[in-house]
Amino acid sequence: AVVSTQSTGLNINSSVGSIYNTSNSSNTAYRVSKAALNMLTKCQASEFIKDGIMSLSIHPCWTDPEKPQAPLTNRDAVEHIAYMIENCSEKHNGMYVRKGLVAMPY
Numbered sequence: 001a002v003v004s005t006q007s008t009g010l011n012i013n014s015s016v017g018s019i020y021n022t023s024n025s026s027n028t029a030y031r032v033s034k035a036a037l038n039m040l041t042k043c044q045a046s047e048f049i050k051d052g053i054m055s056l057s058i059h060p061c062w063t064d065p066e067k068p069q070a071p072l073t074n075r076d077a078v079e080h081i082a083y084m085i086e087n088c089s090e091k092h093n094g095m096y097v098r099k100g101l102v103a104m105p106y
Contacts (some may be wrong), residue, residue: 006052010081011041013057013096019106038067038096038106045094055092058084061099 016027017034033070037057044055060077064070072080080099096104 008054008056008085009044009048010085011037011044011055011057012029013037013041013059015059015098015104016043017057017059017096018105035106041096042094049090049093054090056084056090056092056094057096059096059104 014030014034015021016031017038022031041055041057044053048055058081060081061072062070063072063074063077065074080100082099084101092101096106098104
């Protein structure tokens with residue numbers, strides 16, 4: 001049955017939450033917490049879809065107004081998040097995505 005979704009829960013994640021892309025062990029506690037957030041997103045996705053609520057784990061990109069090397073401004077990140085909210089569909093439910101709703105590996 002197709003469920004009409006009315007709400008989307010967003011979990012703000014980070015690229016370091018990807019177990020697949022792990023190449024070092026720096027910031028272990030932070031990495032583990034973000035990987036766990038992916039599991040929470042998947043569990044929420046299956047549990048809440050029956051109530052019309054999708055769940056998405058998003059990596060909006062690194063922003064830091066005090067570090068000019070950060071690739072995005074806070075405003076850019078908010079615009080990317082708004083795009084994801086406006087353009088996600090049921091096919092994105094439970095996914096781990098970055099800018100443009102591009103899937104990231106768990």
